[in-house]
Amino acid sequence: MGTNKRSRLLLPGLLALALLAACGKSGETRHASGHEGHDGGHTTGTSGLEASFSFAAGHAAANEKSELVIRITDRQGNPVERYEENHEKLLHLIVVDHRLAYFNHLHPEYRGNGEFAVATTFPEGGSYKVFADFVPEGGSNETIGEWLTVEGKEAAHTELKADKRLVRAVDGIEVELALGEPKAGEDTKLVFTIRDDKTKEGVDDLEPYLGAAGHVVILSADAERYLHVHPTDEKGTGPTAEFSTSFPRGGVYKIWGQFQHEGRVITAGFVVTVGEI
Known part of the structure; x- marks a missing residue:
């Protein structure tokens, strides 16, 4: 079999494998809360909107009040300026720690130009996940989550086990x-x-x-x-x-x-x- 003929037979197979690998990767990273992001980065939701979460001071420490800033933008990076009230609030912010032992439901103030802010205190250091839950004007409900890091001693990781009595x-x-x-x-x-x-x-x-x-x-x-x-x-x-x-x-x-x-x-x-x- 000549080299050209062998190449023509191999190429479709290689393309198929590449496509399968790409689909598998997409399925592993896409979640109900959007794509997982990194501290201070942007996280993309299911509709293409993006949210960035950052601390006004550049960092946060355990047991100290910190201002958390949330910025919502569209696919082109423009601020999403208008929102619809969803159960009396423009944005619900859910905060949990890495053990799911800590839970906080906050309602940041809208400052305009796609920016929300709220002051809060984290009880311990370590990883916390924050979820912005909102409805852009004329759109549907969107939830975007991201992990943030808080300075200070972190509680030990424990396995989450089902309760015997609810x-x-x-x-x-x-x-x-x-x-x-x-x-x-x-x-x-x-x-x-x-x-x-x-x-x-x-x-x-x-x-x-x-x-x-x-x-x-x-x-x-x-x-x-x-x-x-x-x-x-x-x-x-x-x-x-x-x-x-x-x-x-x-x-x-x-x-x-x-x-x-x-x-x-x-x-x-x-x-x-x-x-x-």
């Missing part, structure tokens, strides 16, 4: 979660029951929190898959609050339910295992 007591309120045996890709109902921690009587006077009976944030153990879920009855007042969602993949997830009672926001976290179909 009950939490927070500030005198008991929150219980029921969700059956969830499986990836299937509709799952999350039912929270809120009670007085001492009397065990149901709390039926929940107050609206950001315009709804409650909010739920869900993260996979590696913080790469993000879900923000709202109640099926947004005007409910307890003692139960139902949410419906679908987990994108099997594995371990942490679920935070947030409810407001007597002016206080109650946040209860639960770790669950989601099975494969």
Whole structure:
């Protein structure tokens, strides 16, 4: 067989292998929260919008108040200047540490020209993931996440394990979660029951929190898959609050339910295992 003929036979095979490799790489890096970025860089969301997260002082240290700046731009690098209110806010910022032990739900102030800012304090050093959850004017909901580093002593890494009992007591309120045996890709109902921690009587006077009976944030153990879920009855007042969602993949997830009672926001976290179909 001549050299030219052999080359013509090999070329299609090599091109096919290259295409397969490229597709595999894209599938590994694309997540529900966008592409993972680096400290101070840009992270691209599913619609092509970009978000950059940076500290105004150039760095942040544990137990010190720091200003976090979020800038939203389009594909050409132009600032996205207009946003629609999403549950009473222009942008929801979720902050978690690398262990998913720390959780904070913040609402940065919009300064205009695509820039938001908020002052916050990180309890320990190490890696934190921040998620900007917003709706650009005329667009759909977008969530973009990125890892940031905070100076200071970092807590030891621990494996996230499913809770044996899905009950939490927070500030005198008991929150219980029921969700059956969830499986990836299937509709799952999350039912929270809120009670007085001492009397065990149901709390039926929940107050609206950001315009709804409650909010739920869900993260996979590696913080790469993000879900923000709202109640099926947004005007409910307890003692139960139902949410419906679908987990994108099997594995371990942490679920935070947030409810407001007597002016206080109650946040209860639960770790669950989601099975494969």
